[in-house]
Structures are given as C-alpha cells and as structure tokens.
Amino acid sequence: MHEILIEEKILARNDEIASENRKALKGKGIYSINIVSAPGAGKTSLIERMAGELKTLGVKFAVVEGDLEGDFDSKRIERHGVSALQITTGRACHLDAHQISHALPWVFGQDGIELLVIENVGNMVCPAEYDLGEDIMVTVMSTTEGDDKPYKYPAMYRGVDALVINKIDLRPYVQFDMDYFKHGVETLNPGVLTFPVSCQTGEGLLSWYTWLRTVLG
Amino acid sequence: MHEILIEEKILARNDEIASENRKALKGKGIYSINIVSAPGAGKTSLIERMAGELKTLGVKFAVVEGDLEGDFDSKRIERHGVSALQITTGRACHLDAHQISHALPWVFGQDGIELLVIENVGNMVCPAEYDLGEDIMVTVMSTTEGDDKPYKYPAMYRGVDALVINKIDLRPYVQFDMDYFKHGVETLNPGVLTFPVSCQTGEGLLSWYTWLRTVLG
Numbered sequence: 001m002h003e004i005l006i007e008e009k010i011l012a013r014n015d016e017i018a019s020e021n022r023k024a025l026k027g028k029g030i031y032s033i034n035i036v037s038a039p040g041a042g043k044t045s046l047i048e049r050m051a052g053e054l055k056t057l058g059v060k061f062a063v064v065e066g067d068l069e070g071d072f073d074s075k076r077i078e079r080h081g082v083s084a085l086q087i088t089t090g091r092a093c094h095l096d097a098h099q100i101s102h103a104l105p106w107v108f109g110q111d112g113i114e115l116l117v118i119e120n121v122g123n124m125v126c127p128a129e130y131d132l133g134e135d136i137m138v139t140v141m142s143t144t145e146g147d148d149k150p151y152k153y154p155a156m157y158r159g160v161d162a163l164v165i166n167k168i169d170l171r172p173y174v175q176f177d178m179d180y181f182k183h184g185v186e187t188l189n190p191g192v193l194t195f196p197v198s199c200q201t202g203e204g205l206l207s208w209y210t211w212l213r214t215v216l217g
Numbered sequence: 218m219h220e221i222l223i224e225e226k227i228l229a230r231n232d233e234i235a236s237e238n239r240k241a242l243k244g245k246g247i248y249s250i251n252i253v254s255a256p257g258a259g260k261t262s263l264i265e266r267m268a269g270e271l272k273t274l275g276v277k278f279a280v281v282e283g284d285l286e287g288d289f290d291s292k293r294i295e296r297h298g299v300s301a302l303q304i305t306t307g308r309a310c311h312l313d314a315h316q317i318s319h320a321l322p323w324v325f326g327q328d329g330i331e332l333l334v335i336e337n338v339g340n341m342v343c344p345a346e347y348d349l350g351e352d353i354m355v356t357v358m359s360t361t362e363g364d365d366k367p368y369k370y371p372a373m374y375r376g377v378d379a380l381v382i383n384k385i386d387l388r389p390y391v392q393f394d395m396d397y398f399k400h401g402v403e404t405l406n407p408g409v410l411t412f413p414v415s416c417q418t419g420e421g422l423l424s425w426y427t428w429l430r431t432v433l434g
Contacts, residue, residue: 006223038256039341039370040362067369068342091372093310093342122370123342124256125285125310144361144384145257152284153256153339155308167361173387174417200391 014130017097021104021133025116028108031216032116034095034134036156038149039122041142042166044073045199046208047117051080053209054115059216061115064103066095073119083110094126097133115216128155136161136215143167143176150184157185162193164208169198231347234314238321238350242333245325248433249333251312251351253373255366256339258359259383261290262416263425264334268297270426271332276433278332281320283312290336300327311343314350332433345372353378353432360384360393367401374402379410381425386415 025032037043047063054061063084065074068091074084085106087099095118107116118134120127139160141149144167150157157163163185171178178196185192193211197204242249252260264280271278280301282291285308291301302323304316312335324333335351337344356377358366361384367374374380380402388395395413402409410428414421 038339039366040255040359069371070368072365072368091342091346093340121342122255123310123340125308125338125340129308142257142361144359144387148289149256151287151289154286170361170387170390173390 011129014097017101018131018133021097021100022135024104025107025133025135030107030113030116032118032132032134032136034118034120034127034132034137035140036120036124036127036137036160037122037140038124038142038145038153041122041140041145042164042199043119043122043140044076046140046164046166046197047077047082047119048080049199049202049205050117050209050212051077051082053205054212055081057209057213059115059213060110060113061117062107062110062113064095064100064107064116064118066099066119066121068092068121089121093121093123094130095120095132096130100132124149124153124156128159138162138164140164140166143171144174146175147177147181148184150181150188154188157188157192160189160192162195162211163189165194165196166199168196168203169201228346231314234318235348235350238314238317239352241321242324242350242352247324247330247333249335249349249351249353251335251337251344251349251354252357253337253341253344253354253377254339254357255341255359255362255370258339258357258362259381259416260336260339260357261293263357263381263383263414264294264299264336265297266416266419266422267334267426267429268294268299270422271429272298274426274430276332276430277327277330278334279324279327279330281317281324281333281335283316283336283338285309285338306338310338310340311347312337312349313347317349341366341370341373345376355379355381357381357383360388361391363392364394364398365401367398367405371405374409375405377406377409379412379428380406382411382413383416385413385420386418 074086
C-alpha cells in the first residue's frame with residue numbers, strides 16, 4: 001500500500017514537470033515526439049532514416065537519447081548530421097520529465113529546429129506511465145518480437161498516437177500473423193495509425209515521413 | 218535521495234524473501250532457473266522446446282510465468298504437458314521474491330518435479346535487481362535485437378550464469394557481428410557460458426540441454 005502511494009506521488013510530480021516542459025516547448029514552437037519500444041526494435045534506425053529524409057523535406061530536428069549507459073546511440077545519430085544529447089539513466093528503466101526539463105536548455109540552443117525527437121530507454125512497460133511533455137508518443141515494434149505483443153504489453157499500445165511496425169522485411173522468416181497482431185492493437189487503441197516499415201530496406205517509410213510532415217503542420 | 222532510500226529498502230526486503238525461497242526450494246530438492254530477456258526474444262519458445270527434450274531425458278519440471286496481463290504463455294507451456302502457473306504483475310515490470318513465495322505452495326504441489334523454470338517479464342533492466350531465490354539466472358537475447366545490446370543493457374549480461382543467443386537462423390538477414398557482441402559480453406561477464414541457438418529450427422539446443430542436465434546433477 002505504502003509503495004503504491006509513493007509511486008503515485010512520483011507520477012503526480014512527473015506530470016507537473018511534464019506540463020511545464022510541454023508549455024516551454026510550445027513557447028519555442030518546437031513539436032516533440034517520444035519514441036518508445038522494446039530493446040532492439042529499431043528506434044535508432046528509424047531516427048537515422050529520418051535524418052536523411054527530413055533534411056530533404058527541410059525539417060530541422062534534434063534528438064534527446066535515453067540509455068542506461070554509454071552514448072552509442074547519440075553517436076549513431078550525430079554521424080547523420082543531427083545534434084543529439086545523451087541522457088544516461090543508470091538503473092532507471094525509462095526517461096522522466098525531470099530529466100527532459102534539464103535537457104531543454106540544450107534543445108533551445110539548437111538553432112532553427114522545429115522538431116524534438118526523444119528516444120526513450122528500450123522498455124515495454126514503464127515509459128507508458130511517464131509523460132515527458134511530448135506532443136505525441138509513438139511505439140516502434142518489430143515483427144521478430146512476435147504477433148502476441150499487444151496482448152502481453154498493453155500499456156505501450158493503449159495510449160500511443162502512432163505505431164511503427166518495423167522489420168517487415170523479415171516477415172518471410174518469422175511467424176507473424178498481421179491480422180492477429182492488428183486485432184490486438186485495434187482492441188486496445190481503436191483507429192490508431194500503423195506504419196509497417198523496414199528501416200533496413202526503406203520500405204513503407206514514405207507514409208511515415210508524409211504523416212510526420214502533416215503533424216508538424 | 219528519498220526515492221533511492223525507499224528503493225533500497227524494497228530491494229533489501231526482496232533479498233530477504235528471496236533467501237527464504239531459496240532455502241525452501243533447496244529443502245524440497247528443486248533446482249530453479251530465472252529466465253530473463255527483452256520482449257519477444259524467445260523465452261517461451263525455449264521453454265516449449267525444453268518441454269519435449271527434458272521429458273526424453275526424464276527431467277520433470279514446472280513453470281512459473283510472469284506477465285503484465287493474460288495467461289497466453291502459461292497456456293502455450295501447458296499444451297506441451299508441462300504445468301504452468303501464471304503470475305500477472307499488472308504495472309510492475311519484473312517479478313519479485315514475494316510473488317514467487319506465494320507461488321511456492323503450488324510448485325511444491327507438483328509431483329516429482331526436480332526443476333522450476335521461472336519466466337520473468339520481458340524487460341532488460343529491472344529483473345536484474347530482483348533476486349527471486351533462483352539457483353541460476355539465464356538471459357535470452359535474439360540476434361534480431363542487434364549486436365550492441367550488452368553495451369546498452371549491461372545489468373542483464375553482468376550477473377547472469379548463462380546466455381542463450383536465440384534466432385541464429387535469422388543471422389543471414391540481419392546485421393549482427395558476433396565478435397562485437399561477444400566482446401561486449403566478455404567485458405561484462407568474463408567466461409560466461411553462451412549458447413547460440415534457434416528455437417525455430419532447433420539448431421544448437423543440444424548443448425543447452427546437455428548443460429542443463431549437468432547443472433541439475
């Protein structure tokens with residue numbers, strides 16, 4: 001009982017800071033996306049792909065990277081000419097609004113950006129509970145994880161604004177029933193937009209970029 | 218500061234209960250394995266494979282399944298003639314020793330078992346901190362997650378007794394540098410046993426069964 005009360009206090013405080021983050025980002029005219037997934041689903045690969053395409057579309061963006069340790073992902077992103085700030089969470093299995101609030105001065109120092117992409121820690125449970133102040137949350141899942149995942153990790157399908165289904169190039173080699181998967185998604189989050197893509201081959205990504213361009217206005 | 222103190226109190230209490238679980242399991246002559254992984258790495262598939270093979274080897278075992286919601290995995294296991302108890306963790310991203318202590322009466326009611334397999338919630342962060350009272354902890358990872366995972370999720374590679382590298386049948390289709398991966402593992406956990414397998418094709422599983430037979434004595 002005690003533990004639950006403490007957790008609710010932590011979440012309430014997180015929500016307050018998230019609201020402040022949201023207001024600050026809006027004030028600067030920066031749209032923000034919180035990308036969540038299981039480890040290895042392809043969040044970083046998706047952002048690497050976006051780096052090339054959004055440049056062509058004239059959209060300048062910056063990335064805040066959340067990882068337990070190291071700066072492997074921010075280095076991957078920077079190789080594509082996109083600024084990235086690494087947050088290391090240590091033992092924490094998700095980013096929180098407080099960490100993002102500390103990253104905002106860096107974000108606001110990135111000249112001319114209109115989009116902030118936050119790559120959360122790879123985890124299909126806790127990031128769902130921590131609002132960071134983002135405009136939209138996007139879950140990336142990969143076909144190799146299996147078609148039962150919405151049924152088993154509902155929180156990360158329920159509240160999200162869009163779903164990227166990555167690694168569709170591997171479908172011939174894995175058991176993945178798209179109808180069963182989509183039925184699970186639809187039950188949790190009716191009408192949610194889904195983008196079947198391959199960050200390896202590039203298949204399907206055009207729809208994703210087009211939609212992003214639309215939400216950015 | 219407050220949060221950290223509370224967490225340490227929770228972990229200390231968890232460790233106490235884990236010790237009691239360990240003593241109780243030892244008292245009944247039951248060996249136990251805690252299997253951890255990212256979502257969709259193949260824990261359940263590995264246990265399904267073990268169901269057939271361990272029967273042949275004359276090893277009777279039972280399974281305790283941890284999931285946020287539903288009983289999909291325990292049903293999959295039971296189809297192979299192995300008893301499985303489902304624990305649903307709700308919002309919690311890992312099993313804890315207290316939950317296992319409540320499962321022990323059921324475990325001890327399973328006639329003639331010499332092995333308990335605990336399938337943890339799919340999460341590459343928090344299960345590392347929660348001792349359940351098991352004899353050994355095994356991480357399952359899959360080649361489709363990428364070769365950088367030990368560098369990014371070190372806790373779940375550091376303390377474990379064995380590592381199953383699943384989905385090696387998909388290596389021709391993904392970028393996975395086994396040397397880079399193994400270098401990361403070796404740095405965190407020198408000399409740890411690794412079992413490259415495919416739960417889809419069965420490749421490599423013989424070494425895994427043989428080793429299991431050895432640890433069971």
